[in-house]
Every structure is written in structure tokens, then in C-alpha cells.
Amino acid sequence: MSALLRVSDLTVEYDTLGGALRAVDGVSFTIAPGETVAIVGESGSGKSSIAHALLRLIPRASGRIAGGRIEFAGEDLAALPEHAMRRVRGARIGMIFQDPMMALNPVYTIGRQIAEPLLLHGSVPVRRAMDRVVELLTLVGVPAPEERIRQYPHNLSGGMRQRVMIAMALASGPRLLIADEPTTALDVTVQAQVLALVDELKARLGMAVLLITHDLAVVSEVAARVVVMYAGRKVEEGPVNEVFADPAHPYTRGLLAASDWSGDPRERLREIPGTVPALAELPEGCSFWPRCPDAEPRCRAARPAELASGARRASCVHAERIWRPS
Amino acid sequence: MMKTVLGVLSVGLAAALGATAAAQTPVRGGSLTYTYHPEPTAMSTVSTTAVPVALVATKIYDSLLEWEGAEMKPVPGLAASWTRSDDGRTWTFKLRDGVKWHDGQPFTSADVKFSVENIAKAYHSRGRAHFGDVEAVETPDKSTVVFRLKAPVPYFIKAFQPTETPMLPVHKFAGVDLASAAAVRQAEVITRAPVGTGPFKLKEWQRGSHIILERNPDYWREGRPYLDQIILRVLPDGAARAIAFEKGEVDLAPQSALPEAELQRLGKLPGVVTSSAGTEALGPNLWLEVNLREPPLSDVRVRRAISMALDRSRIIDVIWYGYGKPGIGPIVSSDPNFFNKALKPYAYDPKKAGELLDEAGYKRGSDGVRFRITQNVLPYGENWTRLGEYVKQELSKLGIAVDTRSADLAGWLKTVYTDYNFHITSTFQHNYSDPTIGIERSYHSANIRPGAAFQNSMGYKNARVDQLFDLSKRELDPAKRKAQFDELQQIIHDEQPVIYLLEMQYVHLFHKRVHGLISNGISMYSNWANVWKEK
Amino acid sequence: MTVQVASGVVSLWHRFRRNRAAVLGLAIMALIVLAAAFGPLLYPVDPFDMLGRPSTVPSQRFPLGTDVSGRDILAGLLHGARVSLLIGIAASLAATLVGLVVGALAGYFGGWLDAVLMRTTDFFLTIPSFVLAVLIVAIFQPSVLIITASIAVVSWPSVARLARAEFVSHQGRDYVDACRAMGMSNAEIMLRQILPNALPPVIVIASLMVATAILTESGLSFLGLGDPNIISWGYMIGVGRTVLRTAWWMSAIPGVTILITVLAINLVGEGLNEALNPRMRQR
């Protein structure tokens, strides 16, 4: 199967007072056309940085893609000149963000904001733009779209705003939709609606979705495959049902246990003992060992290699008995 | 130092003579631009005789007579002729026929009577001095005015100078409450819409920017004025005025309108005339006013010591850039009629000054200080501030510690002339063309009146001086009157109730293309009907 | 406690040091302060003494030349530094104190006190500030004290507004409630708990105010509203102004001095801003 997106060895660094920090450290994964892949992890695990890196949205002043390739439909986005990159953004890859209130410009009408990508990428003639906006809003289930286009973000409810964001991301018919924690800022009932919408649109429009979330329940509902991130590194990857049924990495196990135990998928994963280490103070060896119930001396000695078994990957020495190095 | 001053003077005179006596024929037309600051606050000298008002008002409003030469000889103007009775108590003026106000109304004896009785006598600051003895003003016909005086007034004729008694149109005062100073001051013809008989009338006044006067086509003197326009440019900053003059944007900077610092440089430019001629009837006299009520200063030896401690030539050279002469006494040396030539300035002699103070019992303390005084500074700008700094410096060397106090004009006037709350202050006064008008106010004990600005603030009392003033006020014989003033000057010079520092010199700067500016002792206040400009 | 403060200052210095412009500003400031403090001792020339010929160019005897009255310009500059700095710092201190008190009371207690204090503050902001300063100086007669007071009077409202905003934002926070629960008095909470947190932005604005105060003083002096017994930079510009054409340096020297001083203070202020402002720190 030829991948729509092939990320290999992606490394993202941020400049800080103490020097460069690796927010994403050698992460690789792929997404096939029409596939939904989820990236999960606690806050600070680097998952959002991946999303931003894919579209090269990391502010130049503060950080950069320090290595790796981002092959999208055969082009390496990481090496593309800025003007060519702009033709990818919003046209071939759409993105929706965590907080629709913050992600919408408060001083412009939503009609204008949705129309922007259309006009930018020349998908429709100017005089047709507003008709297309109305169509898009209808598509994402916004009632009375003709009125909505003249309203401002603060006039809408949270769920409606996120629908607007989705409409905006879909405007130019992208082949990949990156959804960066799209439901975190919404309340529970709305979350379900928005996810259902994304799922439905995916099927209808035949696009791939990269879902960034910390919510395992969401993952199990919509994603086919999952990538688990910890402290900037990929610790496990595989089909959702397999990973969730039999996690190979103690961290994944911890995540699952925590979310099961709490029963509230929105609850932050604080039940794993300890906290995510600051990137500047990563321990030697496996980043997870200080919190790992199964930690052994060799975990501290060296970074574990990635092991593979079928479609599954994991970076933990404990998987060695059954898995082979990938 | 004297050389500089003389040099400037001779250049000025020569230029002035050249300008008036040149065989060139006057040309009609053109406009003359002058600059001055501050802006006039009124259009008539009745409400104030401040320089900016006098400069512009005298072109619009004439008085009865015109004046020639530095000695100010009266010649016919609105009055074609006049006679004085032998006892000096009756003056009869014959008015010129056919003179019209700017609004076309005829000028008559009723206007003269009104201008003197109702306005000048009541509201002009020197009105009481000039007309206090007028018993009656009679107007037997439209062109005759007779003044009847209680007693002879030797300087009576001088009241008819343009700044003193401007002729105002009685018909424009209908409805004005003549009993109220404020109402008179607010009359339209005084504040903003002047109607005079002068050679120029007001065309445009943009506040803060400029005033344009234009030719009065109905002016009574045939063929005058030569100029089409007189323009005043108001430029608040001295440097800006200098630049405007240098660039030729203005033709004339009258009466020290430019900072002295710039005068020498600009005066050397080709085609520029520097002149101090034409100010003889003003005679500005600069001094330190001393509060004689305050103990160390009440001692004449202390005042003499201070007078000796100040280097007049340095003040002239460094602070006034060479413009001026050492101050001598109450009447300035440029006065052609009344100056007592026997007097000399106090010589700069700090050593002797110190001895005088020792002798008076004011010895230096352990800190070198003999006593402390305060000094107020006339808030008229930078030169005065620097004079204050110089006085402070020089007196501190002598052992007198000086604390300088600064205030704006209102505060200064109140402190000095109402509260008498000062030790020394700088100030200056004009001699004018007659000492009774010019100097009596400062030395006669009758003028120790709180609230009377620029009068006897020192609290100076000398019975003989009072008597001499009273006598000279009625003395019709010029020689006797001169003798009275000579004695008076000698007494005051000895007693130094004020420390005479400098006879200021007003300097006019103008481009050579302008002619006829210097005509009498108050040239800038004459009506400029004869001024003309080369094309 | 003292250790904490000391380490706070040290870390502040570390953050501050990274801004090279700010360090340069601080160095210049230090030089000016030294010149003001010791200059007149090392160069004991009376700035009012008419020692030389007027308007001479710089020479060995007069390193910066003489002014229109033959006074030593260098002496004026050194003595003027004292006045400018004294007035600038004193006025800013006074304004900061008043502004802090008003802002703290208004922000902490809220209610009618807040309303009254803030309306008063707004009211002062409505009057053109330089006009008010001119007015006060003219009315009470110029002296160092009055000039300082007039600048403080027109400067405090901006501090008050800022301090109020800080106190309002801290007032609602958990730690303040906790302190209250512990039985701390209002004064203690305001002084010991909130003030240290609210201080950084106030310090920044106060440092910049010194610069504005120096400029205001020079403006007043230029208009002839300076203290006649002392020499200041603004006064020197005023003196030099009349001879702009023949001796431009006479007003340029004090002008540039004011410029450099104000520039240095601004650089330090910006450096402080970056070092103290947590939001800026992240960037």
C-alpha cells in the first residue's frame, strides 16, 4: 500500500534559554489514503509539535524541523520552499485546532474566514465564494448558514465554532486533515457530534485524517491505527484494536489503565505515577524508566531499539522476547 | 568696549542719514514686513502702551501733532496750527480740514474733546500726568479745540504724541459704558476693528501669525503713504525671527526685536543696516531697584558698594553684546535736553566696594559671607536672566550671598510693586521726552503706593527731590527747569536708590532697501507715511 | 528571606545581562551618575561664572567651549547632570509611590473607593500633562522642589492605573484567599504578598518615567520655567538657541546629552521589562 504521508525520522527542536530542546525526536510513521491515524500522549509528549511540523507551522523564531523527511504524495514537505509550502497548506492538507475560539480571528466574520482558503487557492471564482461557504457550512451541519456567514466567532457556540473550523479546513478539498485535539475545548455531548462529523466527512470525501489527542476513547472510536508518544519519542505504534487489547509498552498500558480506571475519557492521565519529565531533563536510556513499574538497570543504560511484530512497533526492552527489531 | 558701541552708533547714524538724505526719489508701492514678539493685544495705545501695540497702533491712529528730529520738535499733523497763551494755561488747536476717519466720517473737534477727556485722561496710563490739570476742553467750532488748564504745564504739548493721545472716533463709542475701564478696553475700535485717521488701516489680523495693514486711500496728506502695505509677522522664537530676517522674509526688526546675540552677525550682512537712532525720546534705563526699607540696603554705603562691584562694561559686552552704555543716573545721557553732563558712572572697583562694606560694618563672616539678600529678576527673557546670574556671581565675590527668585510677570509685579517683598530686582524704565513724565514716578515720595507698577517701589524719600519735581512741573522757563533737573540728578546719583547699570540701546535692523524709517526720537512709533521701499 | 532576594536579584541580573543593549544602557547610566556625583568635584568650575570670552569654540581651557556669556559649557553639563537626574529620579519616585498607593487601594478594595480613586486618576489624565506642569510651575514659582512636584503630579496616574490592574488580577487569586484564611491583615497581604508580585511592571514603567521626567524638565527650562539658581540641560539648550546659527554646538551638546541619557534609561527600562516580564521571558 503506498502511503499518502510518510514521516521518517522527524525531529523538531525549540530554542530555549538553556539551548535547543528536542520536542520531537526521530519519529516515523505513515498514513495511507483514506486512513485515520491517531497520535496519543500526555501533554508535552510532542504530539502537537508533529502536527505543526507537518504543515511547517513552527514559528521560525522559536524552533525548527531539525531533521527527517515528510513525504506527502511523493513530495518532501520538509524541503519544500516556503511559497510552494503555502500551496500545500489549506489546499491539500487542512488543519483544525484545539480551541476554536482562539483559532478564529475575533474581528472578522466567519464567512470571510472560511472563504479565505477558497480565494487563496483559487478553488472557486470570487463571486461564487460565498455560495461555496454556505455549502460548506451546510456540509458541516451548521444551521441557517446564510445568516451565520455574517456573524462573528463570538456569536457562535463552541460546537458551532469547531464546525466552522472544519468547514474552513475542508474548503479546498484536502487529501489529509490534521485535527489537533479538536474536541478538548468542547463539552462532552458536542465532542461526540464533532467526532462523528469528522468521521462521516472522512468517509464521504475520502480523505485521510491525522488525529492528535490524549483521549483514548476517541481513538478507539475513530482511528484505525494509533501512534503513542512519550517525551518526544514514539513508544508504540499499531492497529488500534491490537494495541489497545494487548499494549506492548508499559506506558501504553499505563495510559489505558488510567483511562479505564477513571471512567471519564476527558480526565487527564495523572494516574501514572510521576509526571512527564521536562524535555531538558530527560533521563539517560529509556525516557520512561523513572515512572516505569517494570524498570530494570538496562533500561537506564541505553535507549531501547524499536522492535516490530507484524503491523505493530514498540520501543521497549520487555517486548524483546516476542518481537524482532524492526 | 566703548569702541564697539561707538562703532555701532556711527554706522547706525550714517546709515540712517544715508537712508533719509539720499538723493533717491521715493517710490510708491510695495509692502514693508516687520517682525516682533509678542503679538499686539490691542489696536490702540489707550489700553496699553506696550511696544507691540504701539508699533502697530501708531500707523492707524494719529495724535494731533507730528514730531521731527531726535529733540522731538512738534510739527503740524491733524492740527494744522496751535497757540499757547503767555501764562501757559490756554492752548488752542486748529484742526486740518477734510480729514476723514477710515469709515468715511469727518474728523472734528468733538472727536478730539472725546479722545482727551473721556478716554486718554481717564484710561491712558499717563493720561492723568498729561491732562490732570485740564479744567475744560472747549470746541467753539468743528475745527477748533481749546484746552484750559488750572496751572501751566511745561510739557503739555508732548501729550500729543501718537502713543500718548491717539485720536479716537466718538461715533464708534455709542453704547459703550464710558465709566467702565473694562467696557472701554473692550470697545471694537480698540480691540479688533480700528477706525483711525492714520495713513494705514487694518486689512487682516490672523492671531498668532500676522497682521496686514493697507494704505488708507483717503489719507489727508496728498501722495502718502508710499507703502501699499505694512505686514507684521509674529514669531515667538527669537532664533526664528533672526532666521526670517536673514532670509529676507522680513524687511525690519524694530526696537531690538531680535536677540542681541544675533544682531552683530546679521548687521554685518550685505545690505543690512543696524541703527540705534530714532529712539532718543524713549531712553530705556536699566537698573537694580533696591528696597530701601531692608536694613543692609538702607545704608547708602552698601548701595554705593554694590554699584561699584558691578562691572558695567562687562554687562554691556557679555550680556547685551555691546549694545548699550554704562548707566549713570535717572536721566539717560542720550537725552538731548535734560541730561546732567557732570555725572559719571560709578567705576568698577570691587576692592573699594569691599572697603566700603567693611567701613559700614558688614564684615565677612567665617564663611566669607557679609550678608544675604534675595534678587528678583525681571521676567523679560534671557538677557535679564543672565544679568541676574552675573549680579549673583559678582556680589558673591564681594561677600554678599544672593538668592535669585524667578517668577512670571504677574508674580514679579505683585512681589515688587504691591508687596514690596524684595531686596533687589532688575528693571528698566523709559525716560520719554520729558523727565516729569518719564522719571518722576520712580523717585517722588508721593508715588510710594502699593499696586503702582514701575513706580517708587524702593520707598525712596527725599524732601528736596520731591520739591524739585514739584517746581519743575510748573516751570515754563527751559533754562531754570534744566537747572532743577540737574540738581535732582546729582542728588539721586549720590544716593543710589537704584543701581544704574545700563542705558539700553534699542537696535533696529533693516534691509537697506527700506528708506525713511528714522525720522524722530520715536521713529518706530511714527506713522510711517513717509517710509518707502525700493522696488 | 534575604537569600531569596539575593538569588532573585542574581537571576534577574542573569536575564538582564543577556540583553546587550540594556547592559550598554546601564553602563552609560552609571557613567552619567558618576559624572553627576563626582564631576563637579573633579572639575570644580562654577557653571555660572563668566570666565572666558563668550561663544568660544572648544579649547584646552574650555573643553567644550563657552556659552554666550563666556561660561564653561563642560561645567554646566556636569552640574546640569545633577539637576536633571535629581529631578528625574525624585519625580519618578514620588509619582511611583503615589501611583502605587492609589492603584493598590483601588485595586485591592474595589467598590466605591476604586470608583472615586480611578475617576480622579482619569481626571488627571484628561488634562494635557505638559500644560498642567507648566501651570503648576508658573503658579508656584520655579524651584527644584516645585518642578519635581509638578512632574510627579502629571506622572502618577499611569502608575496608578497599572498598579490597580495588577492588584485587581492578584486580588482574586487563590494564594490571596489562602492568606486571608490564615488571618493576615489587609495591609500585610497588600504589602507582603501582592506587592512583590505587582512590582515588576511598575518598576519598568517607573524606570521609563525617569526619562520622561528629564525631558519634561528640559522643556520647562526651555520655556524659562527653570529654577534660576541652578543650571540644567534644558536651560543650556535655551541659552544656545539664540546663537544657533553661529554656534550650533552650544545647544547641540546639552541636546545630545539629554538624548543619550534618556536613551540609556530607555534601554535599561526595556532590559528590565524583558528580565522581569514573564511573558517576554518565554519568547
Place this chain on the structure above:
Amino acid sequence: MTSRLSYVALRALQVIPAVLAIAVLNFILLHMAPGDAADVIAGLSGHASAEMTAELRRSFGLDQPLIVQFFVYIGRLLTLDLGISLIQSRPVVELIAERMGATLILMLTAIGVAVGIGLLLGILAALRHRSWTDTALSVLALVVYATPQFWLGLMLIVFFSITLDIFPSGGMRTIGAEFGPIHSVLDVARHLVLPAGTLGLFYVALYTRLMRTSMLDIMTLDYITTARAKGMSELRIAFTHAARNALLPIVTLLGVQVGHLLGGSILVETVFGWPGLGRLVLDALLQRDLVLLLGILFISSVVVVLTNLLVDVIYGLLDPRLARK
């Protein structure tokens, strides 16, 4: 729309106590000063006797008890009668009206140009954050910020008016010249360049700095990332999405600036002989023309307050979130 109108009306009503308070403060301040207009008039006339000064004081009502003067003053103010200038003997309203135009032209030009240029430079600096351009602009802004205005004015005169001789050194128009309407405007414009430049340069610096900071703040916000994710260029984002939001905090400052500007114009009008209110206020102050001074301060506070009102309205237009409040 009605709600906005009533909001404006409400704000306008709130202005009244502020303006009254200003009037009271000014009255008290001015009467604390030594000396009065009668002293000045008497002083300027050179020879006034004590009687004459007293007569002047009486006819101006300055001899009345302070409290009486105060109520007379407030009473007149309530009927919007600003009285008659003591020194110039003309209605204060007339005197102010004559000067208002010049000051407004000067202020509006200065602030307009300053805002325009300052905002552009601020955006530029923010776009080129941490580049050579950014540093140069910041340093330049700081230098201008630190330059005494009156001194800058003098230096500009020396350079542009004397050395290069391309602009007049002072005044508002060529006096006595008979120009057509277009020429007149050009003539005023020529005279305006240096004073407006002097007054405006400071604000260029100020707005460059403010806009830069504001832009840098805004450029980190999520909706800017959204715009980038749409494929917009940085320049386009800066001018559409960022600039309008960055303007908001700056607009609120504009209101405060007007008062500041009026103060600054005193110095600039002095240096350039610009016939505006700034000079009038200084002259009135020095001549103790209380009536005129109170009138000017009253009018200027009204202007400041009205400007703040206008700023509120503009803010409402720029920020739709406020429209419904």
C-alpha cells in the same frame, strides 16, 4: 445601532462631571498664583497709578471675594459663556476659535502621519523580528523617543530651512501672498512639514514600538496559526489578521495621546511660530489672563474627552465583540 448611540450618549453624559471638575481645579490653581491680570495690564501700560490698577481690578470683578468669583465663573460656564479675555479684551470663544484651526491642522497631521508611518514600521519590524531591520528600527525609534522635541525642532530648522532652504522656518502660510485655493493649501502644507514633523516624529517612534510589541503578541496567537494553515503568506497575515487586532490596544492609547499632544504643541508652536492654541495658552498663562486660560483649558479638556469618546466608538467598530455589549 440604537444601543451604540445610547452608549455614546451615556459616555457623553459622564463627561460633564469630569469637565466641571477640571474647571474647578483650574479655577483654584489659577487663583493660588500671585498677581492678577490687573497687575499685568497696569505693568504693561508702564505708568499705571495704584488707582488705575484698582479700577481695572474692580471692573474685571477681580476684587470680589473668591467664592463670588467662583460662582460667577461656574454660572457663566453652565451657559457656555467663556467670558472676555482680560488682556485682549475680546470674547474667549473668538480667540480660541481663531487658533483652534491651526492647532487641529498641526495635531491631526502629526498624529495622522505618525500613526500611519508608525503602524507600518511597527508591522515591518514585527515581520522581520530579530533581523537587522528590526534592530535598526528599534534603535531609531528609541533615539527619536529620547530627543527633546524643541531641540529637534531647532535642528530641523537649521538643516531644512537654512542649510537646504526647502522649507520655511516658521509661520503657517506665506503672509500677504494672494494664492488660489490649491496654492493656499500647498502653501500651508509647505509650512506644516517641519512643525508637524517635529511633533509627529516622536509619535512615529512611539507607534512603531507599540505596534511592534502588539504585533509580536498577536503573531503568537492561534488564529494566526490558523491563517498560516490556510496557506496565507506572512505579509498577508500581518496586514489582515494581525494588524487589525494589534490596533486595538493602540487605539485606546490614542485618546490619552491627544492631551499629551496638546502639551507638546506648546513647545513646537513656540519654536515654529505656529499660530495655535499652544502659544495662546502659554501667553495667557504668563499674562495671568485667567479668563482666557480657563477657557482654553476647558475647551481642551472637552476636546480630550470627546476624543476619548470617539476612540471608544472606533474601538467598537474595530472590535465586533463590543458591538453587542
